[in-house]
Amino acid sequence: MYRYDEFDAAYVKNRVKNFREQVNRRIDGSLTEDEFKPLRLMNGLYLQLHAYMLRVAIPYGTLNSRQMRTLAMIATKYDKGYGHLTTRQNIQYNWPALKDVPDILDDLADVEMHAIQTSGNCIRNVTADHFAGAAADEIEDPRPTAEIVRQWSTEHPEFLYLPRKFKVAVTGSPNDRAVTKAHDIGLRMLRNNAGEPGYEVIVGGGLGRSPFVGKVVRDFLPKADLLPYLEAILRVYNLQGRRDNKYKARIKILVHETGTDELRAMIEEEFAKMDGPSIALDPSEIERIENYFAPPQFSDLPAESVALSAAKAADAEFATWVDVNTDAHKQSGYTIVTVSAKAIGEAPGDLTTAQMNVIADLAEQYSHDELRISHEQNAILPHVKLDDLPAVHAALVEAGLATANANLISDIIACPGLDYCALATARSIPVAQDIQRRFSDPVRAKAIGEFKIKISGCINACGHHHVGHVGILGLEKAGIENYQITLGGDHTETTAIGDRAGPGFSFEQVGPAIERLVDAYISLRADESERFIDTYRRLGLEPFKAALYNEEKEAA
Amino acid sequence: MPLVTKQGFQPTPEITYVLVEEIGAANQASLAVSVPSDTDAAVLAPHLEKIALIGIDFPSFADGRGFSIALRLRRLGFEGELRARGYLISDQYPHAMACGFDTVEIDDEMAERQPYEQWKAATEKVLPPYRVKRAG
Numbered sequence: 001m002y003r004y005d006e007f008d009a010a011y012v013k014n015r016v017k018n019f020r021e022q023v024n025r026r027i028d029g030s031l032t033e034d035e036f037k038p039l040r041l042m043n044g045l046y047l048q049l050h051a052y053m054l055r056v057a058i059p060y061g062t063l064n065s066r067q068m069r070t071l072a073m074i075a076t077k078y079d080k081g082y083g084h085l086t087t088r089q090n091i092q093y094n095w096p097a098l099k100d101v102p103d104i105l106d107d108l109a110d111v112e113m114h115a116i117q118t119s120g121n122c123i124r125n126v127t128a129d130h131f132a133g134a135a136a137d138e139i140e141d142p143r144p145t146a147e148i149v150r151q152w153s154t155e156h157p158e159f160l161y162l163p164r165k166f167k168v169a170v171t172g173s174p175n176d177r178a179v180t181k182a183h184d185i186g187l188r189m190l191r192n193n194a195g196e197p198g199y200e201v202i203v204g205g206g207l208g209r210s211p212f213v214g215k216v217v218r219d220f221l222p223k224a225d226l227l228p229y230l231e232a233i234l235r236v237y238n239l240q241g242r243r244d245n246k247y248k249a250r251i252k253i254l255v256h257e258t259g260t261d262e263l264r265a266m267i268e269e270e271f272a273k274m275d276g277p278s279i280a281l282d283p284s285e286i287e288r289i290e291n292y293f294a295p296p297q298f299s300d301l302p303a304e305s306v307a308l309s310a311a312k313a314a315d316a317e318f319a320t321w322v323d324v325n326t327d328a329h330k331q332s333g334y335t336i337v338t339v340s341a342k343a344i345g346e347a348p349g350d351l352t353t354a355q356m357n358v359i360a361d362l363a364e365q366y367s368h369d370e371l372r373i374s375h376e377q378n379a380i381l382p383h384v385k386l387d388d389l390p391a392v393h394a395a396l397v398e399a400g401l402a403t404a405n406a407n408l409i410s411d412i413i414a415c416p417g418l419d420y421c422a423l424a425t426a427r428s429i430p431v432a433q434d435i436q437r438r439f440s441d442p443v444r445a446k447a448i449g450e451f452k453i454k455i456s457g458c459i460n461a462c463g464h465h466h467v468g469h470v471g472i473l474g475l476e477k478a479g480i481e482n483y484q485i486t487l488g489g490d491h492t493e494t495t496a497i498g499d500r501a502g503p504g505f506s507f508e509q510v511g512p513a514i515e516r517l518v519d520a521y522i523s524l525r526a527d528e529s530e531r532f533i534d535t536y537r538r539l540g541l542e543p544f545k546a547a548l549y550n551e552e553k554e555a556a
Numbered sequence: 557m558p559l560v561t562k563q564g565f566q567p568t569p570e571i572t573y574v575l576v577e578e579i580g581a582a583n584q585a586s587l588a589v590s591v592p593s594d595t596d597a598a599v600l601a602p603h604l605e606k607i608a609l610i611g612i613d614f615p616s617f618a619d620g621r622g623f624s625i626a627l628r629l630r631r632l633g634f635e636g637e638l639r640a641r642g643y644l645i646s647d648q649y650p651h652a653m654a655c656g657f658d659t660v661e662i663d664d665e666m667a668e669r670q671p672y673e674q675w676k677a678a679t680e681k682v683l684p685p686y687r688v689k690r691a692g
Contacts, residue, residue, distance in 0.1 A: 014682035
């Protein structure tokens, strides 16, 4: 894991002091409210519906047990005993008092954490594959790249007042778990024909009110050119992005209105004029960063675990959890555990102080002191021995964290919605809870298979509804919540924006409609291995649309 | 109109700016050119030898285009004075300097609200690690 050097430590500590001064300058009138706003946003402080919200960065989703315990402590000391995991690998506290915020930032700085650039019209917290450093299918660990981008983008003097927010995601695996094609810049690590490492550079993806799949502007960017090339993209965007309408200010609109080829030419022209070596990090510094992400000292273990097989044979519930919530690790005898923050009936992505502490303990004892937070709002124990799974599971059961639903129908992404958010037009969390309750039987959920439901409580699409196999968008019509359903979205390397099924549903109608949809899928799928998204691609919208709107059948 | 300089606030001397499209017709040597925030820096390239001062407009402190324009002008080889004009706050002073600006022209209200100590303090903040390492 990355460790701060003296420059990182000094900067983050001073940044808290600077923010205290900015708060004081707001109070004494040196700064107007308008002037203070971007400064507080760039320090993670956002004004919500009921109170301030502090969004803490978990850069590329990686943290250790000490950091997790600090997040838990903050939840107790300054909030209401819980935190909310977000789709950008941040954690949000919904109830901090303004006066406490500098103290919270100080506590975070003590464990090498911060809330820098988690909001505002700047380059945001960089995200990465949540299985980074562990996945069997990984070409290269994306975290050194993400860390380099984090360092370069932190208080970049030229790019703090962009037309709009700017999000970067990195994946080191051909199986994209970082939604790179729905980011302002997506970086996919690959090798060219000569075997040299580099990136495919994707620009202009995004969800929100105008969803776009990102376009490839560079098939292969050598690693050494990373920062100069990013700087070229950002400079073109800073100068050319629209500033007349905030809804048209993201780079996706610039790509759309300018055309991919033309924009690519502008980026390449800027890149050609740059003095690359003055922007790229020194190879020695890159090596220093990469060394921090060296794999932990794994034990030499057989691929099969006798202890695990015996435990699975003895306990069907445990066996289901292992089948559903673990993924292939690159090291023999190890696995990746998804700790579900989606217990049936709870707010998706919420973790209590006690749960955070349990996860921290398990990371320390069983996962080389490492944790990840996924954009799917779960926690990950990335390096667990197969032999240790029974013990890990038992501890998770105690803490209410052992729901066997990773990637299944109740593993729902949901934004905070109208329960918290000032922008929301409808509730998200209660819709998720209703669907979870309907599919709470783990055997049934497992039989349905991979089924990605994503819910947003407004058109800004924080819940990624456009790329859900089933997307649910909560709107408001004449004072009544109305939910539009989209089908066939995909958040992986085959990114697709879902098709709108038809007229919206009332809050009460959503759950029954999803049940009819699932029933139709089960009867239509070729066999149990055909996922919903595959059946949808094979048959198209019509049979599923018919099921969604076939209420007579329900009544009969 | 006070001018923020490394030496403190100074009164802004009376200057007649010309627009980019007027440069060709102007005869004198050391011109002062006023540049709106949507200007392509490249249009100034043929004229840089004649220019002593370029004033780049910041219609709002939240509009960061001027930073990129300044950087491009420096890359084109402009060695005269770069001045940010309009609306900047003291917190942005170090960012403006890092992008190649020398001075910031602010109005009286801003100078009163954010006295020079605040502008100076902003330049004394600890720099982010990447900046420190690039500078070293």
